[in-house]
Amino acid sequence: MAVLTPYTFIQCPCSDSSTLGRPSDPNSSTITEADEDERTFDPRAPRSNFSLYPLEYLLYCEDCHQIRCPRCVSEEIVTYYCPNCLFEVPSSNLKSEGNRCTRSCFQCPICIGPLAVTSIETRPDPSLLAAPDNTAAPHSGPYALTCSYCNWSSTEIGIQFEKPNSIHAQLAKLRNGGSTRLTAKERKERRKDPAYRRYQATSSGEGESDQTENLDLETQFANLKAFYQNQLADPNSADTGLAALGDLGFSSPTSLSRIMSIYTGGSLQDRKAKSRLGAMREALKPDEGLQFAHLDESAAIETLRGEGHDGTASITQLVDQPPNLGEEHLHGRSRFISELRPIPYLLRTKRSKRCPVCRHIISKPEAKVQTTRFRIRLVAGSYIPSIAIRPLSLSATAGGGGSSASGATLPGALLEPLKPAHFLLTFKNPIFETIKVTLGAPAETPGRFASKVTVLCPVFEVDANTDVWDEALREGGATGGAGSGGGGEKGERRRGRYDEGSQANNGNQLEVGKIWERGRNWVSIVVEVVPASLRLDQGDAPLREDEDVLEIPLFVHVEWEGEAGGDDVLESVAAKDKGGEAREKRELAYWCVLGLGRIRK
């Protein structure tokens, strides 16, 4: 069993089930926030996995004062690029060339490692490389794509290349086994060629000589498209054809009543539609996209018998394969590793993110592909308190009221069922205002195994994340700390009265309503848990994965006063602070999940 480090996940408020199905607008979300703490969030519910994020995944809109998760940002694309060659790809290419790198970047179909172009000739005779008069030798073809991880080579599927560059274009013309095919472009040009058209005319005049011609998928699609377009353009078919499909349904895009009436549509319409459809015929030959199915797969079965399991690709390998438009429908034959193709790298994007409500940019990467830096990135961690979890051993300070036998002391140690254990939650305030934190947790965890939870100090304030200089200026020598007078070195933690206070007050003993420890911009409080017993009765379903992890839902409500400004007057109560600036009360509320540890089975 892997050691479990305590963790925290945060639920983005956008996934509140009551707002789903409705457009996301700020008004509705404030309404639901008020009711929020009345429901208990069950972190084990399957849906919860879709709305929980580690703090690092969350962004924050400074204008809406709201958390933004990957589900509630709107994205814009800054750059398209190939993750292998790092070349930028203009957006216009995407439509025409597709979503993969069209240079020479391929992944191994067996292990998805990067493939390299290597010369087939030089490999067996490395001594040639050394010869000075043979410098050109390594660059003479033919070439293959080879994988340095699993030693796969495109020669295994019968494919080799004449040139070491523009492999993508070469590969498009090669079928597995080495035979060539016409690409879509070449086929189009061939159609224009008068010689070919003459040939076509004569051959179709002879009748059905090419009735059984096998088309690759790309060609079949092109032929079908041309056939339908031809039919639709045919003056005889006027407004008939495929467009009449609409008559069978309903044609108004906006009328729900039309949608509803489909079945009551009666046959008058149908009759009309049918007669209109009559003028368009079906495809009759391969030229028009018609293909017969080849149902005799006995040869493939024999291959399977001969090759066995090793000759077939795994589901994972097949899933990684892009559709092979250069072949006809392979059906079951696509399983053979001899049918695998090198995988052109999928392009990637760099995206900037906006708040969907106020449209402000909350994340914007550098456009340059090579850098991973951001121009703007409002990470939630800079706005909402982080929560660190640490098991608390009480044996040293035991004796005070409320303390008990020590719980888990080592990180990752198993929690004993039915024995109280204590955890220290440290809330660190990242903002420059003091925050008031109110915590809510159900007394028992939801789910099959109810552990008891007590937050000893559910309401507390965490001081602002003022830097040392700021604090020194503001408080002068009032507290008389050594650090404040001298200005201190950079990075020195000024803990002043907090340290003294916390030591003096309770000597780190468990006491309801008392903070355990506090520092400049952090506060530690204690949570007591009594882990449930995981014993299963006869007939109970066995433990599911991670069901032995003690997770507690915690509702976090944060309040603070910020500088007034922005147009967000709704939830703010304007107030004047001592400096005379306009202050606004702000709040943020969300559920989070604390994973404390595994319970002993």
Next chain:
Amino acid sequence: MSAPVGSAPLPHRSVANIRSPPGAGHHHQSGSSTPLRPLPSSFGSPSSLRADEEIIIIEFGTRKLQVGFSGDPAPRGCVWFGPEQQRRAGDFRAWQTDYRQDWRAAAAGGLWGKDHELWQYDVRGSDLGLVGDKIERALREAFTKYLLIDSRPRRMVWVVPSSLPIPLLSAVLDSIFSRFQPPTISLLSSPLALAVGAGVRSALVVDLGWLETVVTSVYEYREIVTKRSIRGGRTLVEQTHKLLAKHLPQGQSEPSHSQDHVVSFEECSDITARMVWCKPRTASDTSRISNDGLATVQEQDEGESQAHTEHRRDGSVRIPLRSWLAPTTLELPFEALAEPCEDAFFDSQYSPASFDDHELPLHLLVYRTLLQLPVDVRAFCMSRIIFTGGCSNVLGLRGRIFDEVSHLVRERGWDPVQGKAVEQLRTNPKSRRRVPRQVASQGDESGSEEEDGIWHDAANTIPKVDTIDEQLRRGADEIPPVQGEMRAIESLGAWSGASLVTHLKASAVATIDRELWLQHGAAGASRAIDVDYRTQRQSLGAGGLIRGSVGHHTNWTLGIWGAL
């Protein structure tokens, strides 16, 4: 095609005029000189679209989602549903080399493989919101990884199984409309899209799917009859598991009491996809189905070739197993790997009468669907059989079904007396409506829709074949359409068919406007759930989310969604 202007097509048009409502058909008379009338299309007039507006086409299945742009020959990406997608963001355990999910725990309680499914068609007790979440995440992945698009709202066309129950469709619409804000979502049924993707107007679509096998006859772009059997990919994987368990060493493979599986779903489905195959039809099997000795003689050549292959090599196959108690390599005869297919799809040891309607062996399912069709429709459909779905990848299966059906046709012809439908008709007056019939009058249709949600509504009644139209059309064609002979054709697939339909600016079956959905959709959906709980297998009408009129949701009988 432009030659016979004025001669043959004209009478045709006048016939059409008679049937068209006044005013709708006058343009027919003016012949070829009439410019194309702009057609109402679900995508609006082309001028209202930005030139670069991409319409996104999504094909939904139980196991996977295929996504791409209209006009492309194939989807740009495919996302499979699986347990990894259902983890929390930032939970990368599955990518750690030493991590092995405890599949036994995950499979407990009959959930073996369920986390690889987007939905179950029986929605009782299922979390519809979860379906919406899964779809949303899969779509986000598809958009980011494969389509490389930003989050501007885009029109969508969905290819949806015609058997999809309303609550599921509703949940998916809710999720997508609220999370991706497409201005409209148009729905196309997969059988229709498959027909378009094959270049035909009529077809018999045999969808060898995951949850079930569905046979749909499409005639003139309309779904006519649909029959389904619960024999599907899931059955096949279960049967493969049975086979593997049987060949594992005794004792150790004994499943514990709470454990009904000894190999993980992932491994078992992998082995199924790689190694399971289907035997050709054998004469000995048919002798059970038929009492006719002649049939056996006719099929002799096939029987011979079967014997031939069996004798050629009787090698065994070695299959590595990792998810069993201890990693091992299983050795079993190649022939044994054809057993799952027999049990899952044919059950040839039982007599046809012993099957319930919803678990028919596949060849009987196809045969009975054809049997139910009017003669003319059947003649067209049987010559345009399209095999599709994940199990069409089982080597030999398509050919086997085709041969079995051909044999049944040769043996029994189209005499419904031998068909079960007729037996039922005799014994059960309630099923009388299931017998195909010619539509007597239009009034007949609208009045009697409620009694039988599946078979008896306008969408499923058999349209009268218009013989005049038929003849005229045939006269105009260069080659008479093939009919009456068994023939299988190849479709590009439902996704590609939808891409063609959309690209050619033909309307989808149903188009749902976002604003309207957000206003009415929720109410309709909740109503739909009520209905669905009661009747379990009612499914969605062709985008007909609600039948009847707006604000008057009393009439809730629904036909098969997508039946044109």
